[in-house]
């Protein structure tokens with residue numbers, strides 16, 4: 367890629383000079399969702415397969431699953447019922463410093479040529 371030699375700096379084409387971009391971890395939401403439960407906070411009870419029924423045996427407790435107490439769901443193991451948490455990468459702001467330009471918004475133009483700028487007026 368060749369840059370215009372008359373420009374001393376090039377706008378960053380990742381953040382377009384804004385210096386900040388949407389956080390790649392949370393996609394700009396500022397929060398992260400638990401992958402294991404897809405944000406629900408619950409997962410299907412693996413003891414009863416979500417039916418809420420017990421396995422039988424003792425007549426008193428046969429009808430209700432001991433693990434989920436008949437709800438068929440348990441709190442997600444990974445997030446313990448709190449599927450959304452503040453994104454650590456952007457501390458909840460949803461934005462992060464542009465990784466391409468380190469937050470400068472532009473780069474030094476490697477093709478910058480001061481003579482190209484000076485010579486500009488003469489030809490036209």
Ligand SMILES: [Zn+2]
Nearest residue numbers: 378381464467
């Ligand atoms: Zn940038």
Ligand SMILES: [Zn+2]
Nearest residue numbers: 389392453456
């Ligand atoms: Zn984030």
Ligand SMILES: [Zn+2]
Nearest residue numbers: 400403442445
């Ligand atoms: Zn979860």
Ligand SMILES: [Zn+2]
Nearest residue numbers: 411414431434
């Ligand atoms: Zn259960």
